[in-house]
Amino acid sequence: MTRLLAISKKVALELFRDQRTLALMLLAPLVVITLMYFIFDVNNDMDVRIGMPDTIDEQFIESMPDEVEVVTYALKPTLSTLLDNDDLDAFIDVNDNEFVVTYHNEDPSQTTAAKQMIQATVQNVTRDSANEMFESMPGDATMPNMDITENYLYGDEDSTFFDKMFPILMGFFVFFFVFLISGMALLKERTMGTMERMLATSVKRSEVVLGYMGGYGGYAIIQTVIIVLYSIYLLNMTIEGSMVWVFVISILLAMGALVIGMFISTFANTEFQMVQFIPLIIVPQIFFSGIIPLDNISDWIAVIGYVFPLSYAGEALTEVMIKGHGFAHIWQELLVLVGFIVLFTLLDIFGLRKYRKV
Template sequence: SKTKAVKSAFKMSLLANSMQEMKRVLKPLGAQVSQPKIHQKYKYGNSDTNFFDKIVPILMGFFVFFFVFLISGMALLNERTSGTLNRLLATPVKRSEIVFGYMLSYGVLAILQTLLVVLFTVWMLKVEVVGSIFYVILINFVLALVALAFGILMSTFAKSEFQMMQFIPLIIVPQIFFSGIIPLDTMAKGVQAISYVLPLKYAGDALSGIVMSGDGFIKILPEIGILLLFLVILTILNIQGLKKYRKV
């Protein structure tokens, strides 16, 4: 952040001034003062690592969330507008069975899409992963399920594909600003509070920790738990949302 950068620059300035003062004092004594050698050891990456490398884990989660949300929402909306959902609701099938059926079928596609995004990012873009690639896939898969449930829920409020598209700039895109690309400690307290109700924030924290710090399962367990809580809440809301079309 800017505060840390200022502190670091201030410390380096004090160190430089101290060295100059020491040289001035020791010069009359004929003592030789050598400039200290600074060795840098990188916790992640190397001297060529840039800002893009830092945000890649967050963007990985964002694209998984975005595509799964869009595909699941559009698919269910098309089934509703075409009358397929109404015919399904005319059968004795329970609302919960309908929701779980959609999540199971589209969940398979979410898995494939998650694998495609993660493997492309890691191998094609040559992203260094300090931790386990399995945990990266796990977090993205749980996030994809959350996006799936979220997309189904939003489709119940949309009457057309155009309205569904309007949810993207209103709900999806703003999440990227609270996912860690912009440091939260630079935001106002009230704005920071918004991030705690957004799933992408927790996924971004977990992915950044795995990729850049090598966090293990225990370290990312709180984020996984919160994402699963999002999934449960959204699934319950989806079941209740079908009451608009049929009461069983």
């Protein structure tokens, strides 16, 4: 019993002296739980935005459920740009006895909700109109049947939420594995003394960082190409845009993960400590990458997503793979990803100063 207590005391004291590990162990879960609280503690009712011409029957608009925000337009707009620019889930037009509905369908779950609400509204309006006109109609007359014609701006009626989520998931796996492997590899170089011996020579810190980026970057690019090709050709994932831009986005994201992993590794002394940074670096990116819908989240918490490269890469991959857009729609995201690479490369060079003994 005495030996057992001695061992327990020894382990507890060593952990207490390792303030970095202790802080990560105690504070990292609190950070993640707090993010989850603000992200999931929102109204779960799905809000839907539907556009209509202002000439549509007022009764139809009033029959819409409370969850629907109706936006009316004086002139019939160009739907290919309206649904994106005005963040509409659907647009309804009326031709004779037919409702023509064009769904945005970027998020199939929103499309399903909009479809259910529109169909319920059409049925209610048709029933109410039939009850009002029933007594005045001739005996052999029939009520006109209001048909619904459905079109989709992106995808089709068989699109699922996984189709929206997949481009972001692909980017996440690229980032996660490159971040972890690069951080672990550079940490191993330090613990083995390779880094200190290299810095003891006349080699510049910038040359060390760029050299590691070139060495690990080659493998990161190969890994990225394998993930993209496997996802598209073996898993049969649809890509509406150019595959070139998918590779460009994924490679920029991988290089960003590489330099961020190198930077974070400077704060870790063991592989265990490197793993402990995952809740602070990786988990928040899952929340703000677009995998979890954040439509109803407060603006002040949504701003956090702007500091994570995966949120920009996920948006760019969605624009290319789902919407079929090109450089004109993703250049801002590409520029931000390049900015991340440049920023953390400079931080890596600066961080090596404490390992240079001469």
